[in-house]
Every structure is written in C-alpha cells, then in structure tokens.
Amino acid sequence: MANLHDLETPRLLLDESRMLANIERMRRHVDALGVGLRPHVKTAKCIEAARPAMASPRGPVTVSTLKEAEHFFAHGVDDILYAVGITANKLDHVVDLRRRGARVAIILDSVEAAQLVCAKSRAAGDRLDALIEIDSDGHRAGVGPEAPELLGIGRALADGGAALAGVMTHAGASYGCRSTDAIRAIAAQERDAVVRAAERLRAAGLPCPIVSVGSTPTATFATNLAGITEVRAGVFVFFDLVMAGLGVCRVGDIALSVLTSVIGHQREKGWTIVDAGWMAMSRDRGTASQPVDQGYGLVCDIAGRPIGDLVMVGANQEHGIVAPRPGSAAAPPDLPVGTLLRILPKHACATGAQFDCYHVLRGGEVAAVWPRLNGW
Amino acid sequence: MANLHDLETPRLLLDESRMLANIERMRRHVDALGVGLRPHVKTAKCIEAARPAMASPRGPVTVSTLKEAEHFFAHGVDDILYAVGITANKLDHVVDLRRRGARVAIILDSVEAAQLVCAKSRAAGDRLDALIEIDSDGHRAGVGPEAPELLGIGRALADGGAALAGVMTHAGASYGCRSTDAIRAIAAQERDAVVRAAERLRAAGLPCPIVSVGSTPTATFATNLAGITEVRAGVFVFFDLVMAGLGVCRVGDIALSVLTSVIGHQREKGWTIVDAGWMAMSRDRGTASQPVDQGYGLVCDIAGRPIGDLVMVGANQEHGIVAPRPGSAAAPPDLPVGTLLRILPKHACATGAQFDCYHVLRGGEVAAVWPRLNGW
Numbered sequence: 001m002a003n004l005h006d007l008e009t010p011r012l013l014l015d016e017s018r019m020l021a022n023i024e025r026m027r028r029h030v031d032a033l034g035v036g037l038r039p040h041v042k043t044a045k046c047i048e049a050a051r052p053a054m055a056s057p058r059g060p061v062t063v064s065t066l067k068e069a070e071h072f073f074a075h076g077v078d079d080i081l082y083a084v085g086i087t088a089n090k091l092d093h094v095v096d097l098r099r100r101g102a103r104v105a106i107i108l109d110s111v112e113a114a115q116l117v118c119a120k121s122r123a124a125g126d127r128l129d130a131l132i133e134i135d136s137d138g139h140r141a142g143v144g145p146e147a148p149e150l151l152g153i154g155r156a157l158a159d160g161g162a163a164l165a166g167v168m169t170h171a172g173a174s175y176g177c178r179s180t181d182a183i184r185a186i187a188a189q190e191r192d193a194v195v196r197a198a199e200r201l202r203a204a205g206l207p208c209p210i211v212s213v214g215s216t217p218t219a220t221f222a223t224n225l226a227g228i229t230e231v232r233a234g235v236f237v238f239f240d241l242v243m244a245g246l247g248v249c250r251v252g253d254i255a256l257s258v259l260t261s262v263i264g265h266q267r268e269k270g271w272t273i274v275d276a277g278w279m280a281m282s283r284d285r286g287t288a289s290q291p292v293d294q295g296y297g298l299v300c301d302i303a304g305r306p307i308g309d310l311v312m313v314g315a316n317q318e319h320g321i322v323a324p325r326p327g328s329a330a331a332p333p334d335l336p337v338g339t340l341l342r343i344l345p346k347h348a349c350a351t352g353a354q355f356d357c358y359h360v361l362r363g364g365e366v367a368a369v370w371p372r373l374n375g376w
Numbered sequence: 377m378a379n380l381h382d383l384e385t386p387r388l389l390l391d392e393s394r395m396l397a398n399i400e401r402m403r404r405h406v407d408a409l410g411v412g413l414r415p416h417v418k419t420a421k422c423i424e425a426a427r428p429a430m431a432s433p434r435g436p437v438t439v440s441t442l443k444e445a446e447h448f449f450a451h452g453v454d455d456i457l458y459a460v461g462i463t464a465n466k467l468d469h470v471v472d473l474r475r476r477g478a479r480v481a482i483i484l485d486s487v488e489a490a491q492l493v494c495a496k497s498r499a500a501g502d503r504l505d506a507l508i509e510i511d512s513d514g515h516r517a518g519v520g521p522e523a524p525e526l527l528g529i530g531r532a533l534a535d536g537g538a539a540l541a542g543v544m545t546h547a548g549a550s551y552g553c554r555s556t557d558a559i560r561a562i563a564a565q566e567r568d569a570v571v572r573a574a575e576r577l578r579a580a581g582l583p584c585p586i587v588s589v590g591s592t593p594t595a596t597f598a599t600n601l602a603g604i605t606e607v608r609a610g611v612f613v614f615f616d617l618v619m620a621g622l623g624v625c626r627v628g629d630i631a632l633s634v635l636t637s638v639i640g641h642q643r644e645k646g647w648t649i650v651d652a653g654w655m656a657m658s659r660d661r662g663t664a665s666q667p668v669d670q671g672y673g674l675v676c677d678i679a680g681r682p683i684g685d686l687v688m689v690g691a692n693q694e695h696g697i698v699a700p701r702p703g704s705a706a707a708p709p710d711l712p713v714g715t716l717l718r719i720l721p722k723h724a725c726a727t728g729a730q731f732d733c734y735h736v737l738r739g740g741e742v743a744a745v746w747p748r749l750n751g752w
Binding site: 284 | 465484514637642651656658695713730751
C-alpha cells in the first residue's frame with residue numbers, strides 16, 4: 001500500500017468503492033428492467049475495472065476499437081460488440097479475431113458496407129455477425145427506423161452471406177439534455193426507434209435477435225425497455241462532471257480524479273498553478289454548455305472533498321490554473337507549494353485516455369496499479 | 377514500404393520531408409540570430425523526430441515530463457531542461473537521473489521551491505541546477521522581471537546549496553495574437569523581460585549563465601535576441617492549424633495528419649461520417665477563437681490536399697462528422713464508404729498525444745513506424 005504523498009504527480013486515481021457502487025446501482029437497475037448489460041469498455045479500457053460490470057468472465061462487452069477487443073479477448077472475454085461502423089481495412093482483423101475464438105460482432109448502416117461484409121464473409125468462409133445501426137435522435141450515424149434502406153441493408157446481409165444479428169442505437173443526444181424528464185423522453189425515443197426497426201425487419205421475414213440501446217443517461221432514466229435485449233453504457237463505472245451536471249450522478253459518485261501538486265502562485269490574480277494541465281485533464285470542456293461550468297475540472301482536497309468553488313479555469317500542456325469559478329464570491333484558498341489536490345474530470349473517457357494506468361484507492365491508500373490501454 | 381490502403385484506421389501520419397523542412401527553416405533562423413536551439417520535445421515525444429532538431433546527439437533538449445527525460449537520456453541525450461515548475465515529489469527522480477549521468481536542470485518561481493531544491497541538493501550532495509522562471513506576459517507562471525522576490529529566489533538558490541543556472545520564460549500569450557506584428561511585439565517583450573531579469577541577478581552578484589526564451593510563434597518572428605543564449609520551441613517540427621491561423625506557417629507545412637476512413641453518411645444533412653473522432657484528433661478546439669475556425673481539423677484527400685472547405689464539424693469518441701465549414705457555399709463532396717481521408721490537426725501536441733506511434737511517410741508510402749511516448 002503506497003501513500004498518495006509517495007507518488008510523482010500527476011497521477012490518475014480510481015476510488016474503487018465508488019466504482020463498485022456505481023456498477024452495482026446500474027446492474028440492479030437493468031436487472032429490474034429485465035434486460036442484459038453489455039458494458040461499454042471504451043471508458044475504462046482496463047480488464048480489472050470492467051470485470052465487476054460484466055455478467056460473466058466471458059462478457060458480453062462493447063468495444064470502441066479492435067485494440068480493446070484484443071485486450072479483452074486476451075483476458076478471456078469472447079462476446080464482443082465492436083460498436084463503430086466497420087471499414088474495409090478492419091475486416092481482416094475481425095476475421096482473424098473470430099478465427100481465434102472471439103465472437104466479435106460488427107455494425108454498419110449502409111448497403112455498401114453490408115456488401116463489403118458479405119464479400120468478406122464469403123471469402124473467409126465465416127458468416128460475420130453484423131448489427132444495423134439505427135439513428136434514434138439525429139446526432140450521429142445510423143439509418144432511421146422508418147427508412148426504406150433499412151430492409152435493403154437487412155436483406156443484403158441475410159442474403160449475401162453474413163449474419164444479420166440485430167439492431168442497435170446510441171442516443172447520444174441525451175448528453176445535451178437539461179432535465180431528467182428530457183432524458184426520460186430521449187430514453188423512450190431510443191427504445192421506440194430500435195424496437196420499431198426490429199419489428200420492420202421481422203415483418204419482412206428477417207431475423208433480429210439482438211435489440212440493443214445504450215448511453216449512460218438513457219440507461220439510468222429508462223423506465224420501460226420492453227422489446228430491448230441489452231443495454232450498452234460506459235461512463236457509469238466512473239461518472240464525471242458532465243454526468244453530474246446532467247443529474248445522472250452526484251459529484252460524490254465520481255470515481256476518477258487526477259492527483260496534482262501546487263507548483264506556484266500568481267497571488268495578485270488569485271491563481272494557484274498546479275502540475276496537471278490539459279495533457280492530464282484532456283481538452284474536453286463538456287460542462288461549458290451546462291448551467292454550471294466546471295472549467296477543466298473541479299478541485300478537491302487530498303481526501304476528495306471539493307474546495308469551495310475552486311475549479312481549473314485554464315490549462316496549458318502541463319500547467320493548470322486553479323481559481324474560484326468565474327462569478328464566485330469565494331476567496332482563493334491558501335494552498336502552499338507542494339499541496340496535493342485531486343481534480344475531478346469533466347469527461348471520464350477523455351481524461352482516462354491521457355493516462356496509461358490507474359492508481360487504485362482503497363481506504364485512501366494506493367492498493368493497486370491497473371494498466372489501461374489507449375490508441376488503436 | 378507499406379501502402380496507406382494497408383493500414384487500419386485511424387493512424388497518425390508524419391510527412392518526413394515537411395518535418396525536415398520545418399526544422400531546417402527554424403535552425404537557419406536561430407543560427408542567423410546567433411543563439412542556440414534547445415528544441416522542446418513535448419510535441420514529438422520521439423527520439424527519431426527530435427534528432428534532426430538537436431544540435432548534437434547529446435542535446436540540448438527541453439522536456440515537459442520526467443518520462444521524456446528518461447526516454448531521451450536512454451537514447452544518449454544528457455543536456456535536458458525540465459521546463460515545468462518542480463515539485464517535491466519529483467526531486468528524488470531528478471537526483472537519480474543526474475546520478476546516472478543526465479544533466480537535468482529544473483525550474484521554479486518561488487523562495488519556497490528554491491528552499492526545497494536546496495534542501496535536496498544538500499541531502500543528495502548534488503548542487504541541483506535550477507533556472508528561475510520569469511513571467512514575461514502574464515499568461516501563466518513565473519516571477520516578473522522587476523519583482524523584488526527575483527533576487528530573493530536567486531540568493532536562496534546560490535546561498536542554499538543549489539546552482540543558479542539562469543532564467544527562462546515562455547511567451548505563451550503569442551498564441552493569442554492576431555497579426556505577425558503583434559507576435560513580433562510579444563517576442564521583443566519576451567526577450568526584454570528575461571534579459572532584464574538576468575541583468576538584475578548579475579548586478580546583485582549572482583550568476584546567470586543561461587538566458588532562455590521560447591515559443592514557436594515568438595521564435596519564428598524574433599528579429600533581435602541580443603542577450604539570449606537559447607531558444608526553446610516545440611511545435612515548429614510538425615506545425616498545425618493554430619500555427620497556420622497565426623501566420624506562423626502555411627497549411628502546406630503541416631507535417632502531421634490523421635488517416636481515417638469514411639464509414640457512412642447522413643446525406644440529407646450533408647454529413648460524411650469518419651472513423652476518427654475526438655479520441656484521434658483530441659478535444660482541442662484551438663482555432664475556435666481564430667478568424668477561420670477549422671473545427672476538429674481540416675479534411676484532405678489521401679495525397680494531403682485540402683478538399684474545399686471540408687472540416688470535421690463535430691466529434692464523438694470514435695466518430696467524426698465531416699462537412700463544409702459553417703457558412704461555406706461549397707457542396708458536400710461525394711466520398712463513398714471506404715474513402716481514405718487525412719485530417720490536419722489543430723494542435724499537434726494534443727493530437728500526437730492520442731497515438732503511440734507515427735507512420736512516417738516518404739514519397740507517399742509508409743517507410744517507418746516511430747514509437748512515441750505518452751503519460752508521466
């Protein structure tokens with residue numbers, strides 16, 4: 001067990017008990033709704049952090065890169081959904097993973113992509129499992145649930161040598177909501193869209209075993225998932241300030257923080273300078289459009305308690321500028337050179353990706369170091 | 377030699393001939409001004425990319441983390457300035473590097489930090505080399521050149537057992553300039569501040585062998601560096617859209633790009649969806665405050681030529697939304713699924729940090745893969 005004072009800063013801390021509580025809450029919720037959980041491991045990118053969220057040691061999981069698929073497969077996970085529209089240059093890798101025993105399913109949203117996947121299926125002698133991505137909120141990719149091409153994609157897959165494994169959608173618009181009622185409405189719209197797409201495929205005589213939804217906000221506030229087989233969500237394992245700003249969690253649920261040291265002051269400006277900049281926090285400014293802007297992160301003491309209105313108001317590569325939130329009446333606290341602080345992230349996926357490991361806290365001490373992967 | 381069509385996307389491409397031309401231009405410029413170049417390797421974080429910018433195989437270099445110091449020392453570089461205000465928890469590491477032969481110098485801007493460094497110097501039997509950080513433009517850390525505490529810090533170092541190695545400043549305010557005349561003015565202010573600080577220290581009988589300035593914009597436009605011993609600059613090796621927007625380089629000088637594939641369309645919105653999102657480009661939006669906003673990056677064809685007004689207008693973790701720049705009269709081009717594109721980065725330091733290697737282009741083919749380091 002190492003003490004926080006023994007670490008070189010910056011370091012990424014993970015409060016394990018908060019993480020386990022977050023996972024348990026989501027698991028109970030989806031259990032009550034009668035659906036499965038296929039956690040999105042793009043947030044943690046770490047087998048140790050993902051395991052408590054998985055239904056079994058073999059998965060299922062959702063991944064955002066084939067490197068994640070390799071990592072989790074190397075650790076015994078073989079039920080894997082790669083949830084980014086497939087490209088030709090990744091198909092050989094998918095086929096190779098499947099030959100080695102990883103049941104990797106892929107997604108697509110066009111007849112052209114379906115034809116590519118079918119051609120590879122026939123060439124490889126492997127009916128690749130493909131889900132059709134449904135656009136449930138207009139925020140990104142997918143075909144609309146009523147789009148004529150939906151059936152064309154389904155037929156291209158089923159008739160062309162691939163396996164039509166189902167439909168999936170991601171209601172990313174939930175991140176822009178301003179109330180839990182609004183999130184609930186998006187959750188219903190997300191469910192309705194993908195259930196409708198499944199109905200249309202089945203009515204056309206096509207298979208649709210998987211009906212998959214997911215985003216942490218919609219998963220948290222969904223009240224009816226009839227017709228859904230699984231929920232994908234990722235950031236709930238750690239949570240962050242964007243999620244707290246949405247009302248999806250409390251600030252006290254956030255399991256990640258960046259340990260940093262005070263390296264100086266500009267006292268006439270009320271600034272404290274720390275050795276965590278945007279390289280540690282990421283350039284994400286996800287709370288800038290929320291009612292309370294947390295800057296580059298909310299500043300806590302060494303025990304993880306927020307210090308008044310203190311946020312990181314500015315960031316250079318390896319420097320953070322810490323000061324009371326603009327408009328705050330709070331005076332800048334006296335934080336001598338060498339003071340250790342913990343900064344809560346705005347976006348756990350982005351901050352996590354700046355580090356290659358987690359320093360795992362149990363009872364305030366570093367009890368383990370878990371590696372995480374990055375890149376492609 | 378691999379073809380770009382053989383790579384899984386996204387990948388980080390480095391055009392070696394552009395990089396070498398950028399380095400040669402900067403080297404000629406600082407040679408003409410009669411000062412040394414201590415390249416800041418925080419941009420490339422890669423010995424192969426840094427070597428052409430170094431005066432000798434042993435350096436000098438500037439680093440932003442002790443992990444960079446370790447990497448460059450392992451490759452024979454021993455003249456290293458660690459240019460982030462030192463903290464107590466890194467001093468043992470600095471002492472250890474120096475015991476192994478790396479002449480690592482550190483920086484600080486307070487009497488408290490100077491006392492810490494002196495205490496460690498005495499305990500370790502090693503007069504640690506420390507530079508005083510000067511605040512030349514109010515953008516971040518450092519003491520003002522006229523500040524009374526400047527002499528107090530110098531005396532604390534020189535009398536307490538450390539080695540006062542000089543003064544340094546970084547005119548980060550140059551990034552916010554709107555004209556080359558404004559950058560020239562900041563460059564003069566940067567020089568004047570640190571030369572004045574050196575004069576005050578020397579007048580007080582204190583040593584000040586190193587007088588160091590640096591930022592790519594000020595280094596590029598400086599016309600008089602009398603009294604300066606060395607220039608630190610980093611991003612000039614690769615350049616990026618922020619630098620192009622400042623007039624520090626042309627778009628055609630940018631040596632980095634992210635190779636990505638078209639994975640789908642939302643044709644009624646004019647969107648092309650690609651498999652590089654903010655995880656590949658970073659969340660940096662450095663051109664948002666410039667006259668021309670390049671979004672998450674400027675979109676080029678496979679040969680690196682910009683395509684009309686096409687930029688990445690939105691980004692999710694592994695998805696980019698590509699469309700004509702808002703306000704553009706250009707029609708969205710037809711880019712079929714599978715089309716390879718190259719996206720120029722807004723900020724080379726931030727985009728580079730999302731990858732663990734460079735795919736190095738010579739004559740349009742991948743001639744080498746250079747690893748880069750990240751983290752701390």
